[in-house]
Amino acid sequence: MEIYDVTIIGGGPAGLYAAFYSGLREMKVKIIEAQPYFGGKMQLYPDKVVWDVGGQPPTLACKLIDQIVRQGLTFNPTIALNEKITCIEKRDDLFIAHSQKEAHYSKAIILAIGGGIFSPQRLEIFENHLENVHYTLKPPSYYKGKNIIISGKGSSVFDWAIALAEVASTVTVIISEDKEKINAAVYQQLMDLSVCILEHTTISELEINNDQRITAIKCEDLKSKESRSISTDEVLINLGYNRDFTLLSNSQLPIQTVENSYVEGQPNGVTSVPGLFAIGDIIKHNAKINMITGAFQDAANTVNMVKQFVDPSARKTAMVSTHNSVFKERNKEIRRTLD
Numbered sequence: 252m253e254i255y256d257v258t259i260i261g262g263g264p265a266g267l268y269a270a271f272y273s274g275l276r277e278m279k280v281k282i283i284e285a286q287p288y289f290g291g292k293m294q295l296y297p298d299k300v301v302w303d304v305g306g307q308p309p310t311l312a313c314k315l316i317d318q319i320v321r322q323g324l325t326f327n328p329t330i331a332l333n334e335k336i337t338c339i340e341k342r343d344d345l346f347i348a349h350s351q352k353e354a355h356y357s358k359a360i361i362l363a364i365g366g367g368i369f370s371p372q373r374l375e376i377f378e379n380h381l382e383n384v385h386y387t388l389k390p391p392s393y394y395k396g397k398n399i400i401i402s403g404k405g406s407s408v409f410d411w412a413i414a415l416a417e418v419a420s421t422v423t424v425i426i427s428e429d430k431e432k433i434n435a436a437v438y439q440q441l442m443d444l445s446v447c448i449l450e451h452t453t454i455s456e457l458e459i460n461n462d463q464r465i466t467a468i469k470c471e472d473l474k475s476k477e478s479r480s481i482s483t484d485e486v487l488i489n490l491g492y493n494r495d496f497t498l499l500s501n502s503q504l505p506i507q508t509v510e511n512s513y514v515e516g517q518p519n520g521v522t523s524v525p526g527l528f529a530i531g532d533i534i535k536h537n538a539k540i541n542m543i544t545g546a547f548q549d550a551a552n553t554v555n556m557v558k559q560f561v562d563p564s565a566r567k568t569a570m571v572s573t574h575n576s577v578f579k580e581r582n583k584e585i586r587r588t589l590d
């Protein structure tokens with residue numbers, strides 16, 4: 252059995268930055284992510300331009316994910332992707348994080364599970380896998396010149412319609428509510444972009460070809476009961492997301508939670524269980540900022556606490572020295588490009 256200094260559960264911005272910082276503090280690190288890829292919630296908005304990360308020019312979220320992942324892996328932590336941690340237990344001085352695949356042993360744990368494991372809510376009619384049904388937005392260029400149907404609830408449906416209307420051939424939005432519920436400024440934007448909105452309408456049937464692609468959607472006006480068929484190239488569905496927090500309820504540890512969705516803790520990540528720390532969107536305290544920058548700050552504060560937990564004689568904070576052996580070659584490379 253291999254014992255790590257710290258196991259980080261969750262590979263979103265908080266977990267990845269914690270992996271970087273733990274490496275900087277010379278700890279033996281493992282990072283575990285339930286999805287087959289890193290990025291956390293940022294994977295829900297790959298095409299959004301993110302403006303508010305300190306020192307970072309406005310950047311597409313997908314590019315930012317790439318950068319955060321590369322930084323997170325700087326010190327070569329052990330990685331486990333596609334592995335959902337189902338519960339955590341403590342035996343003597345060791346934590347054991349159990350997944351469906353194996354047990355992970357470490358002296359400390361950082362919970363970076365954000366908003367839980369996200370999975371899109373699906374309509375029964377879309378239960379089978381269909382090639383051209385999407386639950387997250389691909390880059391707008393993918394939709395260039397195509398006929399798009401967007402259906403769902405909440406403001407994201409209209410954000411998607413606005414993002415695609417400039418590149419797509421046609422955009423039709425199908426919503427079950429009345430148009431009046433749409434924010435007036437957003438509605439005006441949709442009209443200016445010639446987006447067709449079918450209000451109080453529901454999808455009743457799909458026309459599917461041999462390649463498992465939807466070619467047309469039949470929908471019904473819930474008030475007039477009239478039906479119509481709309482041909483389409485791509486269908487986007489946004490009904491919100493299911494969030495899996497069962498790790499917290501399954502773990503037989505006195506983890507204090509708020510509304511069963513957050514771990515109650517302190518700004519330095521300390522929780523009700525010594526050695527179990529929490530960072531990013533999963534933690535709740537008065538100074539918490541639920542943003543990428545907040546996730547980074549949490550990670551740095553908390554990793555310093557973890558280091559002292561694992562080795563009480565360690566310095567309180569990291570020395571971010573350019574002489575770190577891992578940085579040496581990269582420093583040379585970067586300096587060369589500046590010459």
Ligand SMILES: Cc1cc2nc3c(=O)[nH]c(=O)nc-3n(C[C@H](O)[C@H](O)[C@H](O)COP(=O)(O)OP(=O)(O)OC[C@H]3O[C@@H](n4cnc5c(N)ncnc54)[C@H](O)[C@@H]3O)c2cc1C
Nearest residue numbers: 261263264265285291292336364365366531532541542543
């Ligand atoms: C639509 C949208 C737009 C946003 N825009 C911005 C913005 O412009 N700027 C900004 O700063 N912030 C933005 N945010 C907020 C930002 O994305 C979050 O604050 C940030 O992602 C939180 O990071 P995190 O690592 O704490 O959690 P998350 O990003 O939620 O990552 C948690 C990870 O833990 C994994 N996980 C959960 N449970 C388990 C388990 N049991 N086992 C293994 N892995 C598990 C999940 O799969 C996930 O990958 C936005 C959020 C949304 C939803």
